[in-house]
Amino acid sequence: MNIILLSGGSGMRLWPLSTSARSKQFLKLLQDENGRPESMVQRVYRQLSNSGLETKHILMATAAAQREAIYGQLGKQVEIVSEPERRNTFPAILLSAAYLYFEKKCSPDEVVVVMPVDTYTEPAYFDVLRQMAQAAGSARADLILMGIKPSEVSEKYGYMLPKSGESDGLIAIDRFVEKPAAALAKKMIAGGAMWNGGVFAFRLGFAMKIAEESLHPQSFADIRERYSELPNESFDHAVAEKTKSIAMVPFDGLWKDLGTWNTLTEELAANRIGKAVLSEDTRNTHVINELNIPVVTLGTKDLIVAAGYDGILVADKAKSASLKKYVPQARRPMYEERRWGEYCVIDSTELSDTASLTKHLFLKTGASISYQRHAKRDEIWIVIDGEGELVLDGHRSRVSRQDVVRIEKGRLHAIRAITDLQMIEVQIGSELTESDIERFDWRW
Numbered sequence: 065m066n067i068i069l070l071s072g073g074s075g076m077r078l079w080p081l082s083t084s085a086r087s088k089q090f091l092k093l094l095q096d097e098n099g100r101p102e103s104m105v106q107r108v109y110r111q112l113s114n115s116g117l118e119t120k121h122i123l124m125a126t127a128a129a130q131r132e133a134i135y136g137q138l139g140k141q142v143e144i145v146s147e148p149e150r151r152n153t154f155p156a157i158l159l160s161a162a163y164l165y166f167e168k169k170c171s172p173d174e175v176v177v178v179m180p181v182d183t184y185t186e187p188a189y190f191d192v193l194r195q196m197a198q199a200a201g202s203a204r205a206d207l208i209l210m211g212i213k214p215s216e217v218s219e220k221y222g223y224m225l226p227k228s229g230e231s232d233g234l235i236a237i238d239r240f241v242e243k244p245a246a247a248l249a250k251k252m253i254a255g256g257a258m259w260n261g262g263v264f265a266f267r268l269g270f271a272m273k274i275a276e277e278s279l280h281p282q283s284f285a286d287i288r289e290r291y292s293e294l295p296n297e298s299f300d301h302a303v304a305e306k307t308k309s310i311a312m313v314p315f316d317g318l319w320k321d322l323g324t325w326n327t328l329t330e331e332l333a334a335n336r337i338g339k340a341v342l343s344e345d346t347r348n349t350h351v352i353n354e355l356n357i358p359v360v361t362l363g364t365k366d367l368i369v370a371a372g373y374d375g376i377l378v379a380d381k382a383k384s385a386s387l388k389k390y391v392p393q394a395r396r397p398m399y400e401e402r403r404w405g406e407y408c409v410i411d412s413t414e415l416s417d418t419a420s421l422t423k424h425l426f427l428k429t430g431a432s433i434s435y436q437r438h439a440k441r442d443e444i445w446i447v448i449d450g451e452g453e454l455v456l457d458g459h460r461s462r463v464s465r466q467d468v469v470r471i472e473k474g475r476l477h478a479i480r481a482i483t484d485l486q487m488i489e490v491q492i493g494s495e496l497t498e499s500d501i502e503r504f505d506w507r508w
Contacts (some may be wrong), residue, residue, distance in 0.1 A: 065117065065119055065120065065170075065174070065176070065177055065197040065201075065265075066120050066121045066122075066123070066164055066170060066175065066176045066177070066268070067117075067119050067121070067122045067123070067176075067177050067179065068123050068125050068157065068161075068176060068177070068178045068179075069108070069109075069112075069122065069123065069124050069125065069179060069181040070103045070126075070153060070155070070156060070161045070178060070179070070180050070181060070262075071075050071089060071105060071124055071125065071126040071130055071134065071181040071182075072086075072087070072125075072126065072127065072150075072156065073087040073089065073182070075090060075179040076387070076388045076391045076425060077235075077323050077324055077327060077373065077387060078091065078323075078324075078328065078370075079375065079376075079377065079388075080369055080370060080372040080373075080374040080375035080376065080377055081093075081352065081354065081372045082370075083374055083397045083398075083399075084397060085129055085133075085397035085399075085400045086133060086397065086399065086400060086401060086402065087391060087403075088104065088182060088322070088323065088328075089103060089104040089105040089181055089182040089500040090103050090104075090130075090133045090401060091103055091104070092106075092487060093328065093332060093337060093352065093450065094107055094331065094332070094333075095333045096110065096367065097143065099333075099432070101124045103106065103137055104181065104182040104322065104389050105134065105137060105138065105181050105182065106137055106138065106181060106183075108179075108181050108182070109138055109142075109181075109348050109397075110253070110310075111185070111187065111189075111190065111328055112190065114187075115187065115190035115191075115193075117168075117190060117193065117194060117293050120170070120174070121143065121164060121168055121170070121409065122143065123143050123144070123145050123160050123162045123163065123164070124138075124143065124144045124145070124480070125144075125145050125146075125147075125157070125159070125179070125351040125353065126144060126145075126146055126147070127146065127147050127150045128146045128265060128410070129150075130146075130147075130253045131144055131146055132362055132401060132403050133400075133401040134402050135401055135403035136401045136405070136406070137401070137404075138302065138419075140340050140403065143449055145159060145160045145163045146264055147159065148288055148289075148291045148292075149291065149292060151291070151292075151294070151296050152296050152297050152298050153295035153298050153299040153300070154295060154298060154299045154301075154302040155194065155291060155293065155296065155297075155299045157178055157253065157264075157271065157299050157458050158271060158274065158275045158278070158287070158294060159287060159288065159291065160178075160282055160436065161176060161268060161271035161272060161275065161285050162183075162247060162272070162275055162284050162287045163196050163346075163396060164176065164268060164364075165172075165272050165341070166281075166283050166284040167284050169462065170268055171268065172267065172268050172269030172272060173177065173201075173267055173268070173269065174267065175200045175201045175265060175266070175267055175268075176265070176266055176267070176268050176271065176446055177193055177195045177196060177197055177200075177264070177265045178192070178201075178263065178264040178265075178299070179263045179264075180262045182291050182321075182322065182323075183261075183262070183319065183320075183321070184318070184320040184321070184322050185318055185319050185321070186317050186318040186319075188315070188317045189315060189317060189318075189319065191312075192210060192313050192315045193210075193263065193265075195233055195234075195313045195422045196208045196209075196210060196263065196265035197227075197265050199234050199265065199311065199313065200265040200266050200390075201267070203267070204234055204235070204311065204339045205234075205309045205310055205375065206266060206267075206270050206307055206308075206309040206310065207265075207266050207270065207287070207303065207304060207307045207309065207310045207311075208234075208264070208265040208266065208310075208311055208312065208313060209224060209260055209261070209263065209265075209310065209311070209312045209313075210260070210261035210262075210263035210281050210312065210313060210314075211224055211226075211235065211236070211258030211259065211260070211261065211312035211314040211315065212258060212259040212260075212287070212315060212319050213258060213259070213260045213314070213316055213468060214253050214257070214258065214323075215247050217246055217253065218244060218249065218259075219243055219244065219246055219249060220243065220321075221243065221259040221260055222238045222240060222242040222243060222259070222260035222300045222304065222305075223240070223241050223244055223249060223253075223258070223259065223260070224240050224258050224259075224260055224312055225237065225238045225239040225240075225241075225251045225255055225256065225258040226238060226251055226256055226258065226259060226312070227251065227255045228256070228282065228348075231313070233313055233345060234312075235311060235313070235314065236309050236310075236311045237310045237311055237312055239302075240260070240304050240305050240307075240310065241305070242260075242298065242300045242301045242305055243305070243319050248499055250460070260300060260312060261302065261315060261319060262300075264299065264304070270485065271319060275287065275301065278293075278294055278295075278440050279293060279294065289343075296347045303506070307322055314362060323349075324384045324387070325368040325370070325377075325379065325381060325384035325387070326368070326382065326384045326385065328379040329350040329368060329381065332350060335349065335350050335351065336351050336352070337350075337351075337352045337353070337358060338351075338352055338353035338354055338355075338359075339353055339354075339355070340353060340355075340357065340358035341359050341363075342358060342359070342360045342361075342482070343360070343361045343362075344361075344362050344363070345363045345467055346361050346362070346363065346367075347364070347365045347366070347379070348365060348367075349364040349365065349366065349367045349368075349369065350367075350368050350369070350417075351369045351370075352368075352369070352370045352371070353369075353370075353371045354371060354372045354399075355371050355372070355373070355374065355406065357371075359463050360373050366380055366382065366439060367380060367381065368381050368384055368394060372398075372399065373398035374395070374397065374398045374399065374400040375392065396497070396498075403431065404427050404428065404431035404432060404433055404481075405425065405426040405427040405428045405431055405481075406425075406426050407423045407424065407425045407426070407489075408424050409421060409422070409423055410422050410423065412496075416483040416494060418493060418494060419493065419494070419496050420490060420491065420492045420496075421490070421491040422442070422488065422489070422490050423488070423489045423491075423493075424486070424487075424489075425482035425485075425487045425488075425489055426484070426485070426486055426488065427450075427452070427480075427484070427485040427486075427487075428480070428481060428484060429481055430480075430481060430483075431480070431481050432478060432479065432480035432481070432508060433478055434478060434501075434503045434504075434506075435455060435476060435477070435478040435503065435504045435506035436476070436477065436478065436501050436502060436503045436504065437473075437474055437475060437476045437477065437501075437502050437504075438473050438474075438493070438500050438501060438502075439473060439474065439500055439502070440473065440493045440494050440495040440496075440500050441491045441492060441493025441495065441496055441500060442470070442471065442473050442491070442492050442493060443470075443471040443474050443477075443489060443491050443492075444468065444469070444471070444489070444490040444492075445463075445468070445469040445471065445479070445487050445488070445489055445491065446466075446467075446468050446469075446487060446488040446489075446490075447463050447465055447466065447467045447468075447469075447485070447486075447487050448466075448483070448486045449462060449465055449484075449485070449486040450464070450465070450481060450483045450484050450485035450486055450488060450490060451463070451464045451481075451482040451483050451485065452464070452479050452480060452481050452482055452483075453479065453480045453482060453508070454469060454477070454478075454479050454483045454507060455476075455477060455478045455479070456469070456471070456476070456477050457475055457476050457477075458476070462482075463479070473493065474480075476504060478506055480508055
């Protein structure tokens, strides 16, 4: 089978730690089996690798802004299909299917399983994926979904009303309704409806037929260039609701969407995470601190306190689901993970005729920042720890603690970490954005 892992989201529901540049699935707040910090994407990828599923290709379908975080957490061996622009799951799945068909030369009869990368689940979940793949491969239905027994009346999920009867764990679906109103959802649950778990299995030809009807693509490059022409809809609404030959495999196990602080804190191993967290006489309060300043809670109850580079949240857990509408908009992310390491913004100042931006950079041993130049800013690099190899207009040199490098606009530069490397970067110029980068090839 081929597996497409959907990694999307705008990152607003777990603000201030998650942002447009670091969605919830990249927060290292969970723990692996050895007690080490782990993100949702790392957890699912690890579970998938340990599941024994015979996969031909595993693709991460994501927005371009998330590529660096994925490489940083999973390594450069991960195969990524990035959207030309951030859109919904219907165009993202068709783009990934086109990649398998045109670029990987997969047969139309090969099975594709699509699943979200941020599901919190258990090993038995992956056994159900195998059953779904087998059902799709034997053409028992055009589209196979995973059915989850509802635990409450919710308007967040699609509902699948089954037909009577079951054959080898496969249940035909009589009706599919995407995110119904509460009254209809309650009625469907009474009739035995299951939640749609956001997992789809089908043969590649099924998706390519839909792509043909939508765009008539001639190549993978063609569908990328015309990506904006695809309907900006969910796969559930655009396909699942309209497919006649549809069935589901039920899963009755651990399955959670850790999409709000309230649900996420239920799965955290500790109530205090991060540096300089002090608490006394607190009940059901979780404090997460990414900053280097202390956070103190006294006599609190049922709170989430999250302090990050993009802001500070203090909220009653029961109210955390409504956070999204209060998140500040149009701010640049103050923290980002990259394939070479990470950076955080520690100061931003608007001057009378220019601006300055100061970052703390961490480069992992062996990692490198691309060979690049800027048109609208000068930079100053101050090495505060570690050793690196600097390239400035083609000339190599070694740098280490206390070295200062001045890079005027237009000069080509790159750096590679010989050991773990920490630097302060000061940008001064008329436009201080990540878009002011022109990259060039350089072989270390």
